[in-house]
Amino acid sequence: MREYDIVIIGGGPAGLAAAVSARENGIESILILERDDRLGGILNQCIHNGFGLHTFQEELTGPEYADRYIRQAKQLEIEYKLNTMVMDIRPDRTVTAMNKTDGVFTIRAGAVILAMGCRERARGALNIPGYRPAGIFSAGTAQRLVNIEGYMPGREVVILGSGDIGLIMARRMTLEGAHVKAVAELMPYSGGLKRNIVQCLDDYGIPLKLSHTVVDIKGRERVEGVTLAEVDQNSKPIPGTEEDYPCDTLLLSVGLIPENELSRGMGAVMDPATSGPKVNESLETSIDGVFACGNVLHVHDLVDHVSKEAAAAGRNAAAYVKGSRTVKNGGGKAILLTAASGVRYTVPSTVRPEQMEDSLTVRFRVDNVYRGRCISVYFDQERVSRRKRPVMAPGEMEEIVLTKEQILGCPELETIRITVEDE
Amino acid sequence: METKNLTCINCPMGCSITVELDKDKIISVTGNTCKRGEDYARKEVTDPTRIVTTTVRVTGGRSAVVPVKTRQDIPKEKIFDCVRELKNVQVKAPIRIGDVIAADIAQTGVDVVAAGSVEECAAAAGSIEE
Ligand SMILES: Cc1cc2nc3c(=O)[nH]c(=O)nc-3n(C[C@H](O)[C@H](O)[C@H](O)COP(=O)(O)OP(=O)(O)OC[C@H]3O[C@@H](n4cnc5c(N)ncnc54)[C@H](O)[C@@H]3O)c2cc1C
Numbered sequence: 425m426r427e428y429d430i431v432i433i434g435g436g437p438a439g440l441a442a443a444v445s446a447r448e449n450g451i452e453s454i455l456i457l458e459r460d461d462r463l464g465g466i467l468n469q470c471i472h473n474g475f476g477l478h479t480f481q482e483e484l485t486g487p488e489y490a491d492r493y494i495r496q497a498k499q500l501e502i503e504y505k506l507n508t509m510v511m512d513i514r515p516d517r518t519v520t521a522m523n524k525t526d527g528v529f530t531i532r533a534g535a536v537i538l539a540m541g542c543r544e545r546a547r548g549a550l551n552i553p554g555y556r557p558a559g560i561f562s563a564g565t566a567q568r569l570v571n572i573e574g575y576m577p578g579r580e581v582v583i584l585g586s587g588d589i590g591l592i593m594a595r596r597m598t599l600e601g602a603h604v605k606a607v608a609e610l611m612p613y614s615g616g617l618k619r620n621i622v623q624c625l626d627d628y629g630i631p632l633k634l635s636h637t638v639v640d641i642k643g644r645e646r647v648e649g650v651t652l653a654e655v656d657q658n659s660k661p662i663p664g665t666e667e668d669y670p671c672d673t674l675l676l677s678v679g680l681i682p683e684n685e686l687s688r689g690m691g692a693v694m695d696p697a698t699s700g701p702k703v704n705e706s707l708e709t710s711i712d713g714v715f716a717c718g719n720v721l722h723v724h725d726l727v728d729h730v731s732k733e734a735a736a737a738g739r740n741a742a743a744y745v746k747g748s749r750t751v752k753n754g755g756g757k758a759i760l761l762t763a764a765s766g767v768r769y770t771v772p773s774t775v776r777p778e779q780m781e782d783s784l785t786v787r788f789r790v791d792n793v794y795r796g797r798c799i800s801v802y803f804d805q806e807r808v809s810r811r812k813r814p815v816m817a818p819g820e821m822e823e824i825v826l827t828k829e830q831i832l833g834c835p836e837l838e839t840i841r842i843t844v845e846d847e
Numbered sequence: 848m849e850t851k852n853l854t855c856i857n858c859p860m861g862c863s864i865t866v867e868l869d870k871d872k873i874i875s876v877t878g879n880t881c882k883r884g885e886d887y888a889r890k891e892v893t894d895p896t897r898i899v900t901t902t903v904r905v906t907g908g909r910s911a912v913v914p915v916k917t918r919q920d921i922p923k924e925k926i927f928d929c930v931r932e933l934k935n936v937q938v939k940a941p942i943r944i945g946d947v948i949a950a951d952i953a954q955t956g957v958d959v960v961a962a963g964s965v966e967e968c969a970a971a972a973g974s975i976e977e
């Protein structure tokens with residue numbers, strides 16, 4: 425069986441940044457396994473600009489951002505295998521994968537980094553009545569068809585869901601000559617960035633219908649139209665508000681979920697709030713020597729955050745392989761990080777002070793749109809910080825930084841709570 | 848007198864800004880919380896520009912299309928002219944990031960460059976193995 429110090433599952437921005445950082449931290453033997461025919465992950469189909477403002481102080485397109493990391497990985501001569509699907513990972517870190525040239529093969533890994541990204545919610549989860557005619561696509565599938573295959577899936581379009589992918593596709597389809605009639609959003613607010621609402625919808629006069637959903641799809645062979653209706657506070661359609669929209673295509677942009685079949689198969693403890701594995705301060709899952717980063721851990725909206733998080737996972741995996749860590753997985757004192765009122769989840773979910781780097785970035789999301797509130801951090805009963813935030817929304821990830829000094833200063837500390845509070 | 852309403856995109860606050868205009872002259876900007884909002888509104892009302900990204904057909908490459916972008920932002924009203932002109936452009940693989948795909952697009956003085964790379968297809972047709 426071949427052995428590598430670090431095996432990385434997925435060659436998107438997370439996998440690439442983890443590999444680069446592990447190499448920079450002294451690990452020679454690294455292998456990236458990627459099921460697609462190229463590195464770069466989802467960024468290859470995100471041809472719009474707006475990536476990398478934080479990392480490179482430039483507005484790059486997705487493929488350009490990916491290329492920066494691919495070039496670094498190639499320069500550092502990091503080994504990778506394309507068209508290779510990882511099928512199974514055992515808790516002892518044997519990885520089983522498959523491709524056309526090698527067939528099915530297993531590799532033993534000193535440490536594993538999970539970087540499989542996320543996938544779109546299936547339309548089955550949508551609960552729309554009626555037939556299932558052709559012409560219904562997830563927004564991401566449509567994005568891949570248009571931007572990589574060069575194929576237009578339709579001409580008259582309605583989009584359900586106002587997450588960023590839906591907004592971006594509204595503009596993209598319009599530029600390709602389609603007529604996008606409306607974007608319907610179940611919630612009273614959009615899950616997408618302001619910038620995308622202005623530059624993808626307003627610029628082209630595409631209406632955004634908040635508190636609306638699809639209640640009917642017409643057509644048996646191919647979509648012929650959809651019916652939108654307004655919904656009440658409980659997301660129930662209000663009778664009498666139905667409006668028909670003739671169209672040949674319905675795009676669904678109803679959310680992303682981390683791709684965690686492999687993590688679950690391995691028996692990693694999962695976090696129901698993120699659908700990703702639970703991790704400690706080192707971004708290590710409940711399984712010894714298995715780390716996670718990027719969208720497989722929790723869905724990110726900015727790739728810059730993915731790259732940063734992945735670099736931390738790479739550093740920590742390198743430390744694990746070099747045996748420079750003092751505490752084993754599950755061992756040592758662990759402080760619980762909890763999401764209190766207004767906060768949906770935190771990553772990580774535990775902190776072991778002994779293993780912490782000098783500072784730790786905790787990422788989280790709020791559960792609603794909040795204006796003029798504060799983010800407060802409590803060490804047990806005591807509030808240790810409070811930061812005013814003019815506006816927070818579930819669509820934009822928040823972060824706070826904890827320092828090792830601060831935590832070591834409280835030897836009795838058991839729980840760190842992050843919460844949204846009134847001023 | 849004319850008023851224009853817009854949403855500032857510079858931070859998640861997303862202030863609703865109202866601009867009052869007399870012909871092309873800005874009389875007042877209200878609704879913004881900070882200076883960035885005013886600057887944004889002034890530019891949006893007098894000279895709105897955008898970076899345009901799209902794809903262009905490729906022959907003899909491992910992908911059917913290559914992503915492209917305008918090197919700088921171009922006037923907003925030129926977006927469709929730009930995309931239309933690019934519909935008639937076809938490029939031959941190999942293509943490298945940064946290659947000029949079309950010069951002076953839609954008479955804006957701005958070049959359109961490749962934002963992705965496409966390698967040559969080993970055989971002109973048929974399947975490609977890694
Ligand atoms: C449509 C869309 C638009 C976005 N727009 C923006 C934007 O404008 N600005 C911004 O900053 N961010 C944006 N983002 C966010 C950002 O691009 C993502 O957060 C980032 O790409 C996530 O990186 P990742 O490496 O975790 O996942 P991915 O890029 O999804 O990479 C995961 C990789 O793992 C591979 N993989 C999965 N399972 C296996 C397996 N079993 N075996 C082998 N390989 C496997 C996949 O093929 C894939 O290549 C957008 C995201 C999406 C989806």
Ligand code: SF4
Nearest residue numbers: 855858861862880884
């Ligand atoms: S005006 Fe200032 S505060 Fe308001 S959205 Fe623009 S940048 Fe943000």
